[in-house]
Amino acid sequence: MKVKQIIFQAFTIxxxxxxxxxxxxxxENAAKEExxxxxxEEVETVEDTSGSTETRVFTHLKGETEIxxxxxxxxxxxxxxxxxxxxxxxxxxxxxxxxxxxxEGMIDGVENIGDEEISLEKILALEPDLIIGTDWDEEIxxxxxKIAPTILIPWMEHDVNGHLNIVADALGKKDExxxxxxxxxxxxxxxxxxxxxxxxxxxxxxxxxIYPDSxxxxxxxxxxxVFYNGLGLTPPPFIQAEMDKNPGSFNQQExxxxxxxxxxxxxxxxxxxxxxxxxxxxxxIQDTKLWQGLPAVQNNKVYYIExxxxxAYDSTSVLGQLKDAAQLFEKE
Numbered sequence: 486m487k488v489k490q491i492i493f494q495a496f497t498i499x500x501x502x503x504x505x506x507x508x509x510x511x512x513e514n515a516a517k518e519e520x521x522x523x524x525x526e527e528v529e530t531v532e533d534t535s536g537s538t539e540t541r542v543f544t545h546l547k548g549e550t551e552i553x554x555x556x557x558x559x560x561x562x563x564x565x566x567x568x569x570x571x572x573x574x575x576x577x578x579x580x581x582x583x584x585x586x587x588x589e590g591m592i593d594g595v596e597n598i599g600d601e602e603i604s605l606e607k608i609l610a611l612e613p614d615l616i617i618g619t620d621w622d623e624e625i626x627x628x629x630x631k632i633a634p635t636i637l638i639p640w641m642e643h644d645v646n647g648h649l650n651i652v653a654d655a656l657g658k659k660d661e662x663x664x665x666x667x668x669x670x671x672x673x674x675x676x677x678x679x680x681x682x683x684x685x686x687x688x689x690x691x692x693x694x695i696y697p698d699s700x701x702x703x704x705x706x707x708x709x710x711v712f713y714n715g716l717g718l719t720p721p722p723f724i725q726a727e728m729d730k731n732p733g734s735f736n737q738q739e740x741x742x743x744x745x746x747x748x749x750x751x752x753x754x755x756x757x758x759x760x761x762x763x764x765x766x767x768x769x770i771q772d773t774k775l776w777q778g779l780p781a782v783q784n785n786k787v788y789y790i791e792x793x794x795x796x797a798y799d800s801t802s803v804l805g806q807l808k809d810a811a812q813l814f815e816k817e
Contacts, residue, residue, distance in 0.1 A: 539554040541554050545637055545651075546623075547636075550636055555657055556656060558615070559615045559617060559656070561582075562578070562579050562616075565592070566588070566799025567648050567652040567799055570649060570800035571656060577596040577607065577608060581600065582799075605628055614633055615655070617655060618636070638651050644710065644733035645706075645710055645803055646800075648799070665800060668804075672804065672807055676810070677717045679815075685751075690754065692754045693755050695767050699739055701737040702724060707796060707798045708790075709735075710803055712754065713728070715810070718752075721748045723748055742773075749781070753786065753788070756792060759793065788813050794806070
């Protein structure tokens with residue numbers, strides 16, 4: 486009898502022990518499965534986040550284009566000066582925009598994507614995530630769009646600040662654009678006050694350009710923006726009338742030498758194309774009675790400037806030109 490009791494007790498202990506081990510194994514396996522499932526979800530989330538680029542829709546000349554919210558590798562065919570003003574360096578830009586004395590020390594590492602013609606191959610090799618061009622690039626828009634999202638900003642529809650604001654919008658740098666414009670206005674106010682020591686409130690200033698075979702006068706775009714808008718100088722009446730019709734859109738107007746006296750001013754800024762033919766043209770007109778009879782010539786108020794330094798019309802350049810313009814009058 487005692488033997489049976491011992492056997493029964495031993496059997497009971499074995500069964501209980503087996504059940505406890507089984508339950509422990511089930512709980513451990515369940516915990517492993519839960520842990521594995523949670524870890525798998527986290528990995529998938531990380532992969533989704535790192536493998537995606539946040540984008541938004543940007544409206545421009547060609548319609549709507551999906552662009553990165555924070556572009557990192559930008560190529561521009563024209564607006565490098567606006568980008569530099571926003572402290573953003575493109576990975577590529579055209580040669581004619583890179584050749585600018587006001588960009589010195591700011592464009593190291595920026596690839597030239599073409600001098601006379603834009604090289605699609607060079608742009609492709611740069612692997613851009615955004616391309617910013619102008620309406621001049623419409624013919625190659627489809628090809629550019631195959632390389633990266635491309636937006637076109639019309640050149641003549643906006644003045645220099647308009648260009649800056651649109652580029653800033655595309656790059657997510659609106660605050661930086663606002664600050665740059667404020668800084669420009671502060672410098673302009675300072676330089677304008679300085680220039681008034683040399684140019685009276687009632688005196689006029691003409692910007693005159695000499696080509697190899699023609700002449701033109703400037704309005705309030707390009708270097709006209711610096712002198713008329715920045716420094717607040719007054720153009721001759723004919724120029725002022727055109728500026729009033731289309732503020733920020735009057736670039737230059739071709740005139741004949743015979744009508745130059747109609748545009749005469751107290752001060753003349755003369756831009757000579759960097760060609761020997763233009764220099765020859767200047768020497769020839771300087772010998773004429775018409776030229777010698779101009780008030781600015783008679784009073785030694787003519788200031789000669791170079792093309793390379795003064796023709797760029799972008800935010801970075803006009804700020805530099807503004808400072809140099811003030812010095813121009815100081816040298817008289």
